Amino acid sequence: MKLIRFGTAGQEKPGVIINDVWYDVSHLVSDYNESFFAGDALETLKEEISKGGLEEVSKDTRLGPPLARPGKxxxxxxxxxxxxxxxxxxxxxxxxxxxxxxxxxxxxxxxxxxxxxxxxxxxxxxxxxxxxxxxxxxxxxxxxxxxxxxxxxxxxxxxxxxxxxxxxxxxxxxxxxxxxxxxxxxxxxxxxxxxxxxxxxxxxxxxxxxxxxxxxxxxxxxxxxxxxxxxxxxxxxxxxxxxxxxxxxxxxxxxxxxxxxxxxxxxxxxxxxxxxxxxxxxx
CATH class of the missing domain: 3.90.850.10 (Fumarylacetoacetase-like, C-terminal domain)
Structure with missing residues (x-):
């Protein structure tokens, strides 16, 4: 899986890349942060994505850093x-x-x-x-x-x-x-x-x-x-x-x-x- 964050600096939303297409997953994940990586959220996200119905994101959209500011x-x-x-x-x-x-x-x-x-x-x-x-x-x-x-x-x-x-x-x-x-x-x-x-x-x-x-x-x-x-x-x-x-x-x-x-x-x-x-x- 490829994880992205997109949008205006400081207001990025989480997304994924599937077959070179960008998708918004902000309705499934609050952000790619410590709590996301610590639990089973990645596996849950994969399961939800497999159901389809994701909204596509234009590639003209700015990409932010692909994870929220880390602790270290x-x-x-x-x-x-x-x-x-x-x-x-x-x-x-x-x-x-x-x-x-x-x-x-x-x-x-x-x-x-x-x-x-x-x-x-x-x-x-x-x-x-x-x-x-x-x-x-x-x-x-x-x-x-x-x-x-x-x-x-x-x-x-x-x-x-x-x-x-x-x-x-x-x-x-x-x-x-x-x-x-x-x-x-x-x-x-x-x-x-x-x-x-x-x-x-x-x-x-x-x-x-x-x-x-x-x-x-x-x-x-x-x-x-x-x-x-x-x-x-x-x-x-x-x-x-x-x-x-x-x-x-x-x-x-x-x-x-x-x-x-x-x-x-x-x-x-x-x-x-x-x-x-x-x-x-x-x-």
């Missing part, structure tokens, strides 16, 4: 060997974890707003995991049963804020519009092999990232298990799993970053595509 947005850094190499960082012995403010979450095709005083805003195509069942001290073997689905994420990063201003990475990761999610959440049955998906990103039509989840240092199930040793993962929480090589920070001979007027497009096999137009911050 947890990021894994330097989780592809080629990305670690391009940034000059050593390969991590354990996953590098940091948080991204949930206020950064926007729809998949919403504009990217360059933060005030930004000079080094960068892109990162990433596979993100949506937790579907409370997870605390789970094993790697148990991890799949705690996953509700997967979603495309662009982990935008202001590198000067992140690396040159002291403290933790969160400052460079949490600016408004820095976490476009979607277009949809795909339930695990939609994905044949989560560890063999192509992911890519272009800037102004030039492909700069072209990788595969086969090259993750720490795989999806290990990540869920690992994080659950340090904190309880709640239904609807999002874990984003890292980016392959090709970010602006790693460009040779000199890094280059986004500017107003640029267009960023990205996608993951089986998880759709998104596009963000870059605009400058205005008071």
């Amino acid at each position: 947005l947890i990021c894994v850094g330097l989780n592809y060997k080629d990305h670690a190499y391009e940034t000059g960082a050593p390969l991590p012995a354990e996953p590098i974890l940091f948080f991204k403010a949930t206020s950064a979450i926007v729809g998949p095709n919403d504009d990217l707003i360059l933060p005030k005083n930004s000079t080094k805003t960068d892109w990162e195509v990433e596979l993100a995991i949506v937790i579907g069942k409370k997870a605390s001290y789970v094993s790697e073997e148990q991890a799949p049963e705690h996953i509700a689905g997967y979603v495309l994420h662009n982990d935008y990063s202001e590198r000067a804020f992140q690396l040159e201003r002291g403290g933790q990475w969160v400052k460079g990761k949490s600016c408004d519009t820095f976490a476009p999610l979607g277009p949809f959440i795909a339930t695990p049955d939609e994905i044949e092999d989560i560890h063999n998906l192509n992911l890519w990103l272009t800037v102004n039509g030039k492909k700069v990232q072209d990788g595969s989840t086969a090259n993750l240092i720490f795989n999806v199930y290990f990540i869920v298990s690992y994080i659950s040793q340090f904190m309880t993962l709640l239904p609807g929480d999002v874990i984003t799993t890292g980016t392959p090589a090709g970010v602006g920070l790693g460009m040779k001979p000199e890094p280059w970053y986004l500017k107003e007027g640029d267009v960023v497009a990205l996608g993951i096999e089986g998880l759709g595509t998104s596009k963000q137009h870059v605009k400058a911050y205005k008071q």
Whole structure:
């Protein structure tokens, strides 16, 4: 199943995609939030959808983030060997974890707003995991049963804020519009092999990232298990799993970053595509 949320920002309704057609399911589900993912609502929704009679939604409608603001947005850094190499960082012995403010979450095709005083805003195509069942001290073997689905994420990063201003990475990761999610959440049955998906990103039509989840240092199930040793993962929480090589920070001979007027497009096999137009911050 593919879950979407559509409508004006802050007033999105839940929907589904069936055979590439969008449908409104707001009469069946209040929202895709913690309570939805925690219970049997997904299975109930499938049963109700099978009865038919759903109202179609125009594809001209804005897509919002495909889940309501989660309790946590947890990021894994330097989780592809080629990305670690391009940034000059050593390969991590354990996953590098940091948080991204949930206020950064926007729809998949919403504009990217360059933060005030930004000079080094960068892109990162990433596979993100949506937790579907409370997870605390789970094993790697148990991890799949705690996953509700997967979603495309662009982990935008202001590198000067992140690396040159002291403290933790969160400052460079949490600016408004820095976490476009979607277009949809795909339930695990939609994905044949989560560890063999192509992911890519272009800037102004030039492909700069072209990788595969086969090259993750720490795989999806290990990540869920690992994080659950340090904190309880709640239904609807999002874990984003890292980016392959090709970010602006790693460009040779000199890094280059986004500017107003640029267009960023990205996608993951089986998880759709998104596009963000870059605009400058205005008071």
